[in-house]
Amino acid sequence: MSKRFFxxxxxxxxxxxxxxxxxxxDITIKILPDQGNQVISKNIYGQFSExxxxxIYGGIWVGENSPIxxxxxxxxxxxxxxxxxxxxxxxxxxxxxxxxxxxxDGIGPREKRPKMVNNNWxxxxxxxxxxxxxxxxxxxxxxxxxYISGNVGSGSVxxxxxxxxxxxxxGDSPMANxxxxxxxxxxxxxxxxxxxxxxxxxxxxxRPEYYADLYRRYSTYCRxxxxxxxxxxASGASDYDYNWTDVLMxxxxxRMNGLSLHYYTIRDWNDKGSATxxxxxxxxxxxxxxxxxxxxxxxxxxxxxxxDPKKKIGLLVDEWGTWFDVEPGTNPGFLFQQNTLRDAFVAxxxxxxxxxxxxxxxxxxxxxxxxxxxxxxxxxxxxxxxTPTYYIFDMYKxxxxxxxxxxxxxxxxxxxxxxxxxxxxxxxSQKDGLIHITLTNADLDNAKKVKIDLAGKKAVKVTGKIxxxxxxxxxxxxxxxxxxxxxxxxxxxFTDGVLNVNLPEKSIVVLEIK
Ligand code: AHR
Numbered sequence: 245m246s247k248r249f250f251x252x253x254x255x256x257x258x259x260x261x262x263x264x265x266x267x268x269x270d271i272t273i274k275i276l277p278d279q280g281n282q283v284i285s286k287n288i289y290g291q292f293s294e295x296x297x298x299x300i301y302g303g304i305w306v307g308e309n310s311p312i313x314x315x316x317x318x319x320x321x322x323x324x325x326x327x328x329x330x331x332x333x334x335x336x337x338x339x340x341x342x343x344x345x346x347x348x349d350g351i352g353p354r355e356k357r358p359k360m361v362n363n364n365w366x367x368x369x370x371x372x373x374x375x376x377x378x379x380x381x382x383x384x385x386x387x388x389x390x391y392i393s394g395n396v397g398s399g400s401v402x403x404x405x406x407x408x409x410x411x412x413x414x415g416d417s418p419m420a421n422x423x424x425x426x427x428x429x430x431x432x433x434x435x436x437x438x439x440x441x442x443x444x445x446x447x448x449x450x451r452p453e454y455y456a457d458l459y460r461r462y463s464t465y466c467r468x469x470x471x472x473x474x475x476x477x478a479s480g481a482s483d484y485d486y487n488w489t490d491v492l493m494x495x496x497x498x499r500m501n502g503l504s505l506h507y508y509t510i511r512d513w514n515d516k517g518s519a520t521x522x523x524x525x526x527x528x529x530x531x532x533x534x535x536x537x538x539x540x541x542x543x544x545x546x547x548x549x550x551x552d553p554k555k556k557i558g559l560l561v562d563e564w565g566t567w568f569d570v571e572p573g574t575n576p577g578f579l580f581q582q583n584t585l586r587d588a589f590v591a592x593x594x595x596x597x598x599x600x601x602x603x604x605x606x607x608x609x610x611x612x613x614x615x616x617x618x619x620x621x622x623x624x625x626x627x628x629x630x631t632p633t634y635y636i637f638d639m640y641k642x643x644x645x646x647x648x649x650x651x652x653x654x655x656x657x658x659x660x661x662x663x664x665x666x667x668x669x670x671x672x673s674q675k676d677g678l679i680h681i682t683l684t685n686a687d688l689d690n691a692k693k694v695k696i697d698l699a700g701k702k703a704v705k706v707t708g709k710i711x712x713x714x715x716x717x718x719x720x721x722x723x724x725x726x727x728x729x730x731x732x733x734x735x736x737x738f739t740d741g742v743l744n745v746n747l748p749e750k751s752i753v754v755l756e757i758k
Pocket of ligand 1: 294341441442612617
C-alpha cells in the first residue's frame with residue numbers, strides 16, 4: 245500500500261467517525277416500561293382516500309359490472325389486502341375535493357346521479373357513482389370507522405347538517421327517511437366529522453380568525469342523533485403555521501374534539517424529485533425532512549398545552565407522507581407515484597414519532613390509501629401490488645391500542661443539511677402480555693449492533709420480521725411485485741436481560757417479545 249493511499253484511507257475513516265459522532269456498534273436502547281401509561285390510539289394507523297386520480301375509481305371501486313373480480317363493485321384483491329391491514333379509520337372524500345363535494349349528488353340510483361368536473365384533480369368528469377352509501381358500506385366491509393370530511397369552503401351549514409342527519413339519524417326525520425328510500429334502513433355509526441379541509445388553502449383561503457367563527461357556526465348544527473356521538477375535527481394548520489393552531493385553540497377551544505395538522509415529506513413544491521430515481525444524498529435529505537415532523541409536533545403540542553393542559557383536544561395528523569413527482573407518462577393531476585424502500589423509512593420513522601406523542605396525537609391518516617402519493621396499494625387494470633409502505637403498516641399494526649413504553653436511545657447521527665439525522669429510531673409498546681419493538685436503521689452502509697435493555701423483563705420467546713432490500717431505490721412493480729417484502733428476522737440473542745440485535749444496514753425490524 246502506498247503511503248498516500250494509507251493516509252487517505254486513515255483520513256476517510258477518521259472523517260466517517262467524526263460525521264457519525266460515535267463508533268459503530270454501540271447503540272443502546274433502554275425500555276422504560278414503568279414510565280408509559282398512554283395508549284397508542286389505533287387511529288394513528290389510519291388512512292385517507294380522496295376522489296383523486298384512481299384512488300377511488302379503479303383503485304377501490306370498479307362497479308358491479310366490471311370484469312375485475314369484485315364484491316358489490318369493490319375490487320376483491322384490494323378489499324382483502326385492506327382487511328389484512330386492520331385499518332382503524334378511513335378519511336373521505338378529500339382533501340381538496342371535499343370542499344367542492346355536494347353529498348346529495350352521490351345518493352340515489354347511480355344512473356341518475358349528476359356528473360361534475362373534478363376541478364382540483366385533473367379536470368376529469370366525476371360521475372358520483374361512489375357516494376355516501378358506497379363509502380360507508382366499504383368501511384363496514386373492511387371493519388374500520390369512517391371519517392367524513394365536510395364541505396365548508398363551497399357548501400352550506402344546512403348541507404352539512406343534513407348530511408349528518410342522513411347518515412346517523414334513526415328517527416322519523418326527513419333525511420333518515422330519504423336514506424331509507426335509498427335502501428339503507430339503519431343509520432351508520434359515524435363518529436369522526438371534519439369541518440372543512442385546509443381552510444387556509446384549497447378549502448377557502450381563509451384567515452384563522454374567520455375560519456374559527458365558521459367552525460363554531462357549522463359545528464353547532466351537526467347534531468348527535470340517536471346515540472351517535474360526533475367527534476368534531478377542526479381544519480388545522482399546515483406544517484409550521486403555529487399561529488393557526490394558536491388562534492383555533494383560543495377561539496374554538498373545546499367546541500372541537502380534534503384539531504388537524506398536515507405535514508408532507510416534500511423536497512420543494514416546484515421540484516419534488518423522482519420517487520424512484522434518487523441517490524444517497526437525496527435519500528438522507530428526505531429522511532431529514534420526514535424526521536422534522538417531531539419538532540413540528542412539539543411546537544403545535546406546546547401551543548395546544550397552553551390552552552388545554554389536560555390534553556382533551558386531540559391533534560390529528562390527518563394528511564402526511566411523501567410527495568414526489570408523478571410517474572412519467574401519468575396525468576400530473578392524479579398524483580400517482582411509485583413507492584420504494586425510502587418510502588418505507590418515511591412511514592416507519594413517522595409512526596415511531598407519532599407513537600411517542602400519542603398522549604396528544606390521537607389520529608394520523610397517511611395520504612393516500614390506493615394509487616395516490618404514498619400509497620399502500622398500486623393497481624393497474626386487474627393487477628395489484630402491495631408497496632413497501634403497505635408492509636410497514638402491516639408490521640406496525642401490533643402497536644394499535646397498545647400501551648406505549650418510552651424508550652431512551654443513544655444512536656449515532658449523520659449530519660445532513662446542517663441537521664442531525666438519527667440513524668436508529670425505535671418505538672415500543674405492550675399489549676396482552678407481549679412487547680413489540682419497531683426499529684429503523686436508516687444507515688445505507690453500516691449494520692448496527694443494538695443492545696436493548698428490557699429493564700428486567702423476561703423474554704421467553706423472541707420473534708422478528710425485517711423489511712429491507714439490496715438497494716434503497718427498490719420497489720414493487722406489476723411485473724415484479726415481490727421485490728421488497730418482509731422476511732423472518734433472527735439476528736438477535738437474549739442474554740442477561742439484554743436483547744442484542746444485529747440490525748442490518750437500511751432495514752426496518754419489528755420484534756415480538758413474549
Ligand atoms: O393529498 C392530496 C392533497 O393534499 C389533499 O387533497 C389536500 O388536502 C392536500 O393539499
